[in-house]
Amino acid sequence: xxxxxxxxxxxxxxxxxxxxxxxxxxxxxxxxxxxxxxxxxxxxxxxxxxxxxxxxxxxxxxxxxxxxxxxxxxxxxxxxxxxxxxxxxxxxxxxxxxxxxxxxxxxxxxxxxxxxxxxxxxxxxxxxxxxxxxxxxxxxxxxxxxxxxxxxxxxxxxxxxxxxxxxxxxxxxxxxxxxxxxxxxxxxxxxxxxxxxxxxxxxxxxxxxxxxxxxxxxxxxxxxxxxxxxxxxxxxxxxxxxxxxxxxxxxxxxxxxxxxxxxxxxxxxxxxxxxxxxxxxxxxxxxxxxxxxxxxxxxxxxxxxxxxxxxxxxxxxxxxxxxxxxxxxxxxxxxxxxxxxxxxxxxxxxxxxxxxxxxxxxxxxxxxxxxxxxxxxxxxxxxxxxxxxxxxxxxxxxxxxxxxxxxxxxxxxxxxxxxxxxxxxxxxxxxxxxxxxxxxxxxxxxxxxxxxxxxxxxxxxxxxxxxxxxxxxxxxxxxxxxxxxxxxxxxxxxxxxxxxxxxxxxxxxxxxxxxxxxxxxxxxxxxxxxxxxxxxxxxxxxxxxxxxxxxxxxxxxxxxxxxxxxxxxxxxxxxxxxxxxxxxxxxxxxxxxxxxxxxxxxxxxxxxxxxxxxxxxxxxxxxxxxxxxxxxxxxxxxxxxxxxxxxxxxxxxxxxxxxxxxxxxxxxxxxxxxxxxxxxxxxxxxxxxxxxxxxxxxxxxxxxxxxxxxxxxxxxxxxxxxxxxxxxxxxxxxxxxxxxxxxxxxxxxxxxxxxxxxxxxxxxxxxxxxxxxxxxxxxxxxxxxxxxxxxxxxxxxxxxxxxxxxxxxxxxxxxxxxxxxxxxxxxxxxxxxxxxxxxxxxxxxxxxxxxxxxxxxxxxxxxxxxxxxxxxxxxxxxxxxxxxxxxxxxxxxxxxxxxxxxxxxxxxxxxxxxxxxxxxxxxxxxxxxxxxxxxxxxxxxxxxxxxxxxxxxxxxxx
Numbered sequence: 001x002x003x004x005x006x007x008x009x010x011x012x013x014x015x016x017x018x019x020x021x022x023x024x025x026x027x028x029x030x031x032x033x034x035x036x037x038x039x040x041x042x043x044x045x046x047x048x049x050x051x052x053x054x055x056x057x058x059x060x061x062x063x064x065x066x067x068x069x070x071x072x073x074x075x076x077x078x079x080x081x082x083x084x085x086x087x088x089x090x091x092x093x094x095x096x097x098x099x100x101x102x103x104x105x106x107x108x109x110x111x112x113x114x115x116x117x118x119x120x121x122x123x124x125x126x127x128x129x130x131x132x133x134x135x136x137x138x139x140x141x142x143x144x145x146x147x148x149x150x151x152x153x154x155x156x157x158x159x160x161x162x163x164x165x166x167x168x169x170x171x172x173x174x175x176x177x178x179x180x181x182x183x184x185x186x187x188x189x190x191x192x193x194x195x196x197x198x199x200x201x202x203x204x205x206x207x208x209x210x211x212x213x214x215x216x217x218x219x220x221x222x223x224x225x226x227x228x229x230x231x232x233x234x235x236x237x238x239x240x241x242x243x244x245x246x247x248x249x250x251x252x253x254x255x256x257x258x259x260x261x262x263x264x265x266x267x268x269x270x271x272x273x274x275x276x277x278x279x280x281x282x283x284x285x286x287x288x289x290x291x292x293x294x295x296x297x298x299x300x301x302x303x304x305x306x307x308x309x310x311x312x313x314x315x316x317x318x319x320x321x322x323x324x325x326x327x328x329x330x331x332x333x334x335x336x337x338x339x340x341x342x343x344x345x346x347x348x349x350x351x352x353x354x355x356x357x358x359x360x361x362x363x364x365x366x367x368x369x370x371x372x373x374x375x376x377x378x379x380x381x382x383x384x385x386x387x388x389x390x391x392x393x394x395x396x397x398x399x400x401x402x403x404x405x406x407x408x409x410x411x412x413x414x415x416x417x418x419x420x421x422x423x424x425x426x427x428x429x430x431x432x433x434x435x436x437x438x439x440x441x442x443x444x445x446x447x448x449x450x451x452x453x454x455x456x457x458x459x460x461x462x463x464x465x466x467x468x469x470x471x472x473x474x475x476x477x478x479x480x481x482x483x484x485x486x487x488x489x490x491x492x493x494x495x496x497x498x499x500x501x502x503x504x505x506x507x508x509x510x511x512x513x514x515x516x517x518x519x520x521x522x523x524x525x526x527x528x529x530x531x532x533x534x535x536x537x538x539x540x541x542x543x544x545x546x547x548x549x550x551x552x553x554x555x556x557x558x559x560x561x562x563x564x565x566x567x568x569x570x571x572x573x574x575x576x577x578x579x580x581x582x583x584x585x586x587x588x589x590x591x592x593x594x595x596x597x598x599x600x601x602x603x604x605x606x607x608x609x610x611x612x613x614x615x616x617x618x619x620x621x622x623x624x625x626x627x628x629x630x631x632x633x634x635x636x637x638x639x640x641x642x643x644x645x646x647x648x649x650x651x652x653x654x655x656x657x658x659x660x661x662x663x664x665x666x667x668x669x670x671x672x673x674x675x676x677x678x679x680x681x682x683x684x685x686x687x688x689x690x691x692x693x694x695x696x697x698x699x700x701x702x703x704x705x706x707x708x709x710x711x712x713x714x715x716x717x718x719x720x721x722x723x724x725x726x727x728x729x730x731x732x733x734x735x736x737x738x739x740x741x742x743x744x745x746x747x748x749x750x751x752x753x754x755x756x757x758x759x760x761x762x763x764x765x766x767x768x769x770x771x772x773x774x775x776x777x778x779x780x781x782x783x784x785x786x787x788x789x790x791x792x793x794x795x796x797x798x799x800x801x802x803x804x805x806x807x808x809x810x811x812x813x814x815x816x817x818x819x820x821x822x823x824x825x826x827x828x829x830x831x832x833x834x835x836x837x838x839x840x841x842x843x844x845x846x847x848x849x850x851x852x853x854x855x856x857x858x859x860x861x862x863x864x865x866x867x868x869x870x871x872x873x874x875x876x877x878x879x880x881x882x883x884x885x886x887x888x889x890x891x892x893x894x895x896x897x898x899x900x901x902x903x904x905x906x907x908x909x910x911x912x913x914x915x916x917x918x919x920x921x922x923x924x925x926x927x928x929x930x931x932x933x934x935x936x937x938x939x940x941x942x943x944x945x946x947x948x949x950x951x952x953x954x955x956x957x958x
Contacts, residue, residue: 001024001025002022002023002024002025002046002049003022003023003024003025003031003049003115004020004021004022004038004046004049004050004054004114004115005020005021005022005023005031005114005115005116005117005125005126006018006019006020006021006057006061006111006114006115006116006117007019007020007021007116007117007118007119007125007126007127008116008117008118008119008130008175008177008185009118009119009123011066012084013084013088014064014066014069014096014097014100015097015100016104016175016176016177016178017064017065017100017104017177018061018064018104018107018108018111018177019037019061019065019119019125020037020038020039020054020057020058020061021035021036021037021038021125021126022035022036022037022038022046022049023035023036023125023126031126033124035124035125035126038050038054038058039058039062040058040059040062043055043058053110053113053114054114056110057107057110057111057114060103060106060107060110061103061107063099063103064099064100064103064104066080066084067080069096069099069100070083073092073095073096073099074087075087101178101179101180102180104177104178104183105178105180105181108177108178108183108190108192109192111132111190112132112134114132115129116129116130116131116132116190117129117130118130118172118188128172128188129188130185130188130189130190131188131189131190132190132191133158133189133190133191135158135159135191136191136192136193136194137156137157137158137163137184137191137192137193137194138156138157138193138194139154139155139156139157139193139194139195139197139241139242140154140155140242140243140244141153141154141237141241141242141243141244142154142155142243142244142245143234143237143243143244143245143246143248144245144246144247145226145245145246145247145248145305146246146247148222148223149220149221149222149223149225149226150220150221150226150229150230150234150247151218151219151220151221152218152219152220152221152234153205153216153217153218153219154201154202154205156184158189158191163184163186165186165205165206165209165217166208166209166212166213166214166215166216166217167213167214172185173185173186173187173188174186174206174209174210176199176202176203176206177190178192178199179198179199179200179203180198180199181193181196181197181198181199182196182197182198182199182201182202183199184202184206195241197240197241201237204217204219205217205218205219226305230248230296230305231296234296234305234307235294235295235296235307236294238250238292238294238307238309239289239290239292239293239294239309240290240292247304248304248305248306248307249304249305249306249307250294250306250307250309251306251307251308251309252309252310252311253279253280253282253308253309253310253311254311255279255280255310256279256313257277257278257279257312257313257316257317258277258278258361259275259276259277259278259286259320259359259360259361260275260276260277260278260283260360260361260362260363261273261274261275261276261324261355261360261361261362261363262274262276262363262365263344263348263362263363263364263365263368264365264368265341265368266338268341269340269341270338270339270340270341270344271338271339271340271341271344271345271348271368272336272337272338273336273337273338273339273344273347273348274336275320275321275324275336275360277312277317277320279293279310279312280310282295282308282310285336286317286320286321286324288321289312291311291312291314292309292310292311292312293309293310293312294307294308294309294310295307295308295310320358320359320360323354323355323358323360324355324360327351327354327355329343329347342416342417345368345371345416345417345425345427346416346427346430348362348371348373348427349371349372349373349426349427349429350427350429350430352371352373353373353374353375356373369417369424369425370423370424370425371424371425371426371427372397372398372420372424372425372426374397374398374426375429376395376396376397376426376428376429377395377396377397378393378394378395378396378404379393379394379395379396380392380393380462381393381394387455387456387516388453388454388455388456389453389454389455389456389459390451390452390453391443391451391452391453391454391462392450392451393405393451393452395407397420397426400420400421403450403451404452405445405450405451405452406450407428407432408440410428411428411432411433411436411437411440412437412440412441414433416428416430416433434692434693434696435696437680438461438671438672438680438696438700439452439454439458439461439462440452441672441673441676441680442454442458442461442669442670442671442672443458443461455667455669456515456516456517457515457516457517457518457667457670457704458667458669458670460699460700460701460702460703461670461700485507485508485511486507486511487507488506488507488510488539490503490506490535491535491538491539491541491542491569492542493538493542493569493570493571494534494535494538494568494569495567495568495569495570496531496535496567496568498531498532498535499528501527501708502527502528502531502532502535505521505523505529505532505706505708506532506535506536506539508521508706509521509532509533509535509536509645510536510539512645512704513536513540513616513643513645516643517666517667517704518643518644518645518646518665518666518667518704519645519646519666519704519705519706520622520645520646520647520648520651520662520666520704520705520706521533521645521646521647521648521706522647522648522649522650522651522705522706522707523649523706523707523708527708529620529647529649530560530561530564530620530647531564531568533551533618533645533647534564534565534568534569534572535568536645537549537569537572537593537594537616538568538569538571538572540615540616541569541571541572541593545593545615546615547613547614547615547642548575548589548590548592548593548594548595548612548614548615549593549594549595549614549615549616549617549618549641550594550595550597550609550614550616550617550618550639550641551594551595551596551597551618551619551620552597552598552599552602552617552618552619552620552636553596553597553598553599553619553620553621554598554599554620554621554624555578555598555600557620557621558576558578558596558598561596561620562574562576562596565594572593572594573591573592573593573594574592574593574594574595574596575588575589575592575594575595575596576595576596576597577595577596577597577601578596578597578598578601582601584605584608585608586608586609586611586612589612595614599624599625599632599636600632602632602635602636602639603631603632603635606634606635606638606639609639610638610639610640612640613640613641613642614639614640614641614642615641615642615643616641616642616643616644616645617636617639617641617643617644617645618644618645618646618647619636619645619646619647619648619665620647620648621647621648622646622647622648622651622662622665623648623650623651623658623662625637625661625662625665626655626657626658626661626662627661628657628660628661628664628674633661633665636665637664637665644665644666645666646662646665646666648662651705651707655682655686656681656682656685656686656697657677657678657682659671659697659701660674660677660681660682663701663704666704667704670700670701670704671700671701680693681693681696681697685697718904718905718906718907718908719907719908720896720907720908720909720910721907721908721909721910722910722912723909723910723911723912724912724914724924725796725800725911725912725913725914726914726915726916726921727792727793727795727796727913727914727915727916728792728915728916729775729791729792729793729915729916729917729918730789730790730791730792730795732778732786732790733774733777733778733786733790733791733792736774736778736782736786737771737774737775737778737918740767740770740771740774741771741919743767744764744767744768744771747763747764747767748764751764768919771918771919772884772919772920773817773819774918775793775884775915775918775919775920776791776793776794776815776817776820776883776884776915777790777791777793777794777820777823778790778791779791779819779823780817780819780820783819788823788827792915793883793913793915794823796913797813797824797881797883797913798827800881800911801813801860801881804859804879805833805859805860808856808859809859809877809878809879810852810858810859810860810861810876810877810878810879811859811860811861811877811879811880811881812861812863812874812877812879812880812881812895812898812899813860813861813862813863813881813883814863814864814865814868814880814881814882814883814895815864815865815883815884816864816865816866816884816886817883817884818839818840818864820883820884821837821839821862821863821864824862825837825862828860833859833860834855834857834858834859834860835858835859835860835861835862836848836849836851836852836858836860836861836862837861837862837863838861838862838863838864838867838868839863839864839867839868840864840866840867842867848861849873849874852874852876852877853873853874853875853876854876861874861877863895863898865886865895868895868898873898874898874899875899875904875905876899877898877899877908878899878904878906878907878908878909879908879909879910879911880895880896880898880899880908880909880910880911881911881913882895882896882910882911882912882913883913884913884920885912885914885920885923885924896908896910
């Protein structure tokens with residue numbers, strides 16, 4: 001039997017500390033002289049005799065032992081003496097003392113039902129017993145002023161019994177083990193106080209009591225130091241504690257608080273903000289503190305000192321502090337802050353109204369200009385004229401109404417101070433410079449008019465608050481949200497059945513055309529951008545369009561476009577304008593509906609082609625013009641057309657500038673000129689990662705981009721056929737599996753019977769992993785002991801693999817065990833079967849993918865789960881082999897999706913190989929039976945391990 005005890009001891013540098021120990025209990029019931037320190041790393045050895053409180057204490061005390069202090073604060077020190085004699089000074093010492101006091105303050109309240117001792121000089125931890133009192137002490141400070149000066153001392157009581165500090169003879173009989181809050185050890189009794197009192201206020205009396213036993217410990221202040229003493233020290237006592245006073249007056253003040261934010265100019269470059277509270281005629285900073293404020297009015301001796309003790313309205317002050325804290329640029333100290341002049345005035349303008357509504361009077365003093373705190377309100381009126389909108393915006397600031405256009409230069413020049421007719425200053429809202437800068441950069445004005453003009457496709461730039469319900473707001477909402485796009489029937493002579501998402505794309509293309517706006521159809525590759533565009537062109541023909549439309553595309557797509565036009569739109573007269581011997585005459589476009597040409601041809605023949613007014617100018621793979629300075633981009637943009645459209649799966653291929661190049665083709669002026677766009681968007685987004693600019697650009701261009709992902713249209717894929725393929729084990733494999741399974745099963749039963757299952761769970765999980773590997777191939781566990789043919793699953797995989805190769809199909813083989821892939825790799829190499837291989841160490845990933853996709857002679861792709869489970873397009877494969885089941889079925893689905901994705905035309909056959917009567921089969925049953933292992937809950941394989949119970953493990957090992 002043993003006893004846990006706690007011991008107070010003195011450290012030469014750290015002061016009074018507390019430590020935990022274990023002592024053996026003798027047959028007599030006494031504690032033995034032998035003892036052992038108790039720490040977090042050995043407490044489990046004594047689990048039978050410790051509780052949660054002991055664990056918490058031991059953890060706390062481990063953080064104040066000198067060894068820990070040196071490790072945390074020593075900055076590389078290893079020698080204890082060197083640390084305390086050379087480094088333990090200044091700020092480092094203050095930091096350590098604060099840490100020790102914080103930990104002692106947490107530990108001491110936990111000792112009330114523990115055995116506490118004072119440590120002997122021989123370091124015996126149970127030298128002298130200490131009683132930890134539940135009762136807390138009261139304290140009264142006495143401050144007496146007479147003709148010679150001031151005398152100051154405390155009286156301490158436990159109940160009705162006074163505590164006389166000066167009667168303690170034993171140096172260990174009077175200690176202060178904690179200062180914040182104060183704890184005292186007197187007559188082997190440890191106690192704290194009814195009020196949180198700073199120990200530093202009592203420490204001088206403890207030192208005097210030790211130095212002069214039997215003489216009352218008191219502080220004497222001579223008359224010539226009284227003013228300073230009363231101002232700095234007595235005022236704190238008056239504010240925080242109960243005192244008995246003589247020779248000076250304390251008058252209580254009760255009044256309702258008023259709040260002021262004093263705004264002052266400092267050195268022309270800065271503005272200071274000082275939150276203050278006013279009670280009656282007394283004004284002071286609204287910082288934290290006690291519930292009373294003591295103000296010393298008369299500080300001249302020998303006249304009587306007089307304190308005004310102001311009872312603070314803590315609730316009202318807390319509300320004001322909270323209000324200010326929520327508005328401050330940075331949540332620093334509450335007693336004032338500085339900002340640069342422009343930033344400070346802007347903050348005041350943004351928050352002045354809120355402050356005044358919250359009951360805080362803003363007081364502007366000094367040389368500052370008078371700030372008009374009225375919030376500017378923009379009132380918007382619009383009128384439509386053809387493809388243009390006229391915008392009449394008026395800004396209301398209090399009694400003033402000013403045309404918005406007069407703020408144009410201020411916004412373009414980033415100048416926030418605007419002088420009003422009465423000479424006061426209004427600070428333009430910061431949001432204006434983000435919301436309206438782009439609009440003012442691209443809008444136009446008529447001479448002599450105070451209004452702006454924009455094109456319809458520039459409507460997303462309008463970010464004015466408006467309650468008007470008119471054509472403008474409806475159009476803006478439709479553009480932003482995709483709402484209000486009319487339903488349309490496919491063209492009458494369009495020979496194809498559009499899928500649902502393609503029908504929506506066709507309707508969007510028609511809407512954009514009807515509104516006179518260019519757009520980007522940015523569906524992911526393989527979703528049918530060509531067929532949606534052909535439906536649009538067929539509609540235009542049926543509506544009676546006379547001019548030809550020009551489609552510009554890479555050379556490799558010419559034949560595909562021509563064939564699909566003939567197939568789906570046989571009435572469209574399609575003309576291919578390419579080739580060295582092409583006739584360079586636009587008259588041949590008469591009577592043609594669609595002209596197909598390449599980027600290279602357009603670049604060469606730009607002078608000729610710009611003489612023809614095309615109906616539509618359509619760019620396929622439009623990222624080709626991402627460089628606005630290229631000859632190709634300049635040639636494309638010089639062509640004349642009534643409508644424009646871009647098709648691309650990668651609208652932003654390299655940089656945000658790609659978007660400007662495409663939009664300047666589709667909707668000239670939407671994104672401003674190139675210099676503005678780089679400064680306002682590209683640099684903030686790419687260099688500074690500015691989320692505001694990113695969101696604004698997204699808001700501006702979003703209405704002109706339609707993008708769908710493959711996941712949305714997965715239902716359009718061909719079917720996949722799944723098969724669980726059970727495999728028997730070879731005799732040697734089965735024998736080895738049984739031996740390992742029985743060993744771990746017996747181990748599990750032993751742990752359960754001893755109650756130590758949780759402590760040794762990791763060993764069991766290692767066993768499960770080993771069983772999974774043996775079920776696949778015993779060579780994964782013991783490579784030298786077994787041959788390739790000693791795995792039933794391996795033989796089945798090879799048998800089916802030969803059939804796949806013979807029928808000239810392609811197969812993806814996944815395993816989470818790279819060792820298994822290596823076995824197959826070596827075997828295929830010996831047989832001369834060509835394959836691709838990808839695991840975490842593979843560097844030429846794309847080459848491996850491309851050769852598998854394109855080379856008909858390569859039939860096999862070996863892939864590890866983590867390296868190739870996602871992100872690969874392997875539609876050339878129509879078979880997928882999963883060699884080992886995973887706890888998370890979603891991972892298997894990700895692997896299958898490498899082949900079963902958009903672009904796949906063939907049925908995908910998915911084989912999941914399961915070794916009969918092994919942990920693999922039981923994993924499947926466990927997944928099916930327990931809801932916590934469902935696809936929606938399991939995220940990682942490791943989570944499955946952690947969630948296993950004793951019953952789960954027993955079933956897996958049965």
